[in-house]
Amino acid sequence: MEPVSTDDVTAFRRFNRYFTRRIGVLDDHYLGQDRPLGEARLLFEIAGSGSGVSLRDLRGRLGLDAGYLSRMVKTLQAQGMIRLSVHPQDSRLRTVEPTAAGRAEVEEQNRRAGALASGLLQGLTPDQRRELTEAMATAQRLLRLAGITVERVNGHAPDARACLDAYAADLDARFPEGFDKSDLVGAHEVSGDAGAFFVAYEEGRPVGCGALRRLEPGVGEIKHVWVHPEARRLGLARRLLDALEAEAAARGLTVVRLDTHAVLTEAQAMYEACGYTEIPAYTDHVYAAHWFEKRLGAPAADAPA
Amino acid sequence: MEPVSTDDVTAFRRFNRYFTRRIGVLDDHYLGQDRPLGEARLLFEIAGSGSGVSLRDLRGRLGLDAGYLSRMVKTLQAQGMIRLSVHPQDSRLRTVEPTAAGRAEVEEQNRRAGALASGLLQGLTPDQRRELTEAMATAQRLLRLAGITVERVNGHAPDARACLDAYAADLDARFPEGFDKSDLVGAHEVSGDAGAFFVAYEEGRPVGCGALRRLEPGVGEIKHVWVHPEARRLGLARRLLDALEAEAAARGLTVVRLDTHAVLTEAQAMYEACGYTEIPAYTDHVYAAHWFEKRLGAPAADAPA
DNA sequence: GTTTTTCTTTGACTAAAGTCAAAGAAATAT
DNA sequence: ATATTTCTTTGACTTTAGTCAAAGAAAAAC
Structure with missing residues (x-):
């Protein structure tokens, strides 16, 4: 852009x-x-x-x-x-x-x-070494991020399913009560008019995903935002979120909602940092403990004056 | 070390x-x-x-x-x-x-x-680009610094004289009254027992220098600390100063002094940051406007506890 | 005014890097 | 069951990269 x-x-x-x-x-x-x-x-x-x-x-x-x-x-x-x-x-x-x-x-x-x-x-002095190490880590992080592309794929695509499988396995390990794969969205829910599915690719390999699904007129729901363990802390989740929000806006949706599990505290912090505000429960989903909402269309607070 | x-x-x-x-x-x-x-x-x-x-x-x-x-x-x-x-x-x-x-x-x-x-x-977003550019600049600066060696050379060595010539030309351009080459230390003043001369090398090319001269028993004087314009802002002057102080300490000197011209404000700031304190005039050198001193031997204030 | 050194060119190489096509064996698709 | 595709091996190359030594011309040292 x-x-x-x-x-x-x-x-x-x-x-x-x-x-x-x-x-x-x-x-x-x-x-x-x-x-x-x-x-x-x-x-x-x-x-x-x-x-x-x-x-x-x-x-x-x-x-x-x-x-x-x-x-x-x-x-x-x-x-x-x-x-x-x-x-x-x-x-x-x-x-x-x-x-x-x-x-x-x-x-x-x-x-x-x-x-x-x-x-x-x-x-170099130890301080300078530390500075160098940090600068290199920053550069590497940003170079990796720059090389990652977020693409819209069909919900049935093998890459989409592979990401969701990894996502489910991830949650199953992190949730005290485990996670059942049957709670994933169906491929048809994120295809065509019903929704959209995005996959992030790093050098050809899928390293993250995110889904958008129509909830009710004018309102979308973001689901299954996931980043591969080796691609975390790069800022990729935000990129996925941006792509999903842009897609929602392009579809004329004015509000997006999402829910998260109690243990996913970093995710909650990220949603808040991205302009989401906590709202009352809009689902009775078993895994959900927090519900968020963001109004689309208004320019972001950090946009240049 | x-x-x-x-x-x-x-x-x-x-x-x-x-x-x-x-x-x-x-x-x-x-x-x-x-x-x-x-x-x-x-x-x-x-x-x-x-x-x-x-x-x-x-x-x-x-x-x-x-x-x-x-x-x-x-x-x-x-x-x-x-x-x-x-x-x-x-x-x-x-x-x-x-x-x-x-x-x-x-x-x-x-x-x-x-x-x-x-x-x-x-x-990347513009902010991320800026972050990347900064990280790369930092890394490059430190890598350059790491590749520069400070070596003791004879005061008569061609590299030493080349640095002093460049130093004199530099001062001549910066001092309102100009600078006369005859005010440089003689090669014999920075050789053998009388003093020492250090040259900084980057990939074989001399990119900086500094001289130490005996002033009176127990007291040394640092002169002609210079860094090539293309090697500035790397922290090289500090490295040269460190080398000169170490040499002074090794010679049993307990105090080093130096004077600087009024226009060299960055140099004055650096000396202060390196533990030098301003003292009354100890010379009536025409170019001198500020005089500094540092007591050697005591560990630096920023040493780890 | 020689001798020595420096600099470039040329010939005669070698080793590494890489390409292309044919062919055989095994798996997949039809 | 047959055709097609995939994967590896082999032979027969070409191009790049690089080395070494001899030789001629000019400059520098003695």
């Missing part, structure tokens, strides 16, 4: 250039050592992904040509760094896992890279 | 990995386009350094083999991207400069990279 200022772009690019030149290159250089970079990266990826990855996965992750990968795998195997086996489910696939020697080499690489980083940080 | 915590190293490396994977790779990939990466980088470097660089400079900056560089230059020239000429002063050297076509190509690359960055930042 808002145009990006040239200053922001310039600052971003300047950091980009500086960082890759100063740090990125160094890391890559040390990663290699006695081994072609491609092989080193491959071994690192294999050792990094627990026990057993399929060649197909590796191909996707590293974006390699099938033939090229096959050959590199062969040389790593010949050197005793990895073990190859046929995939138990699908015998077209090969599964590859690191041997003890392979793991040891990656460990050694990590040790070296750590020493390098340590040497660099040595030049 | 202080050991680096594993947490800091881990956070650093995590950011490192994330950033190079997410951003660095992208940028490199787009930089290339229809041209080998090496050539693209070379053209970028040539176009970026105003009009006319010697091959020798390029070789140093990009760390390339002479033969390899020569060949790449030849192909770029054949494509009409650059122009080669003999260096006016030294006819062993070749000077290379971009043609209009070369400049246009680099412009186009920049436009593309800018569009990429812009597209990425689009996913």
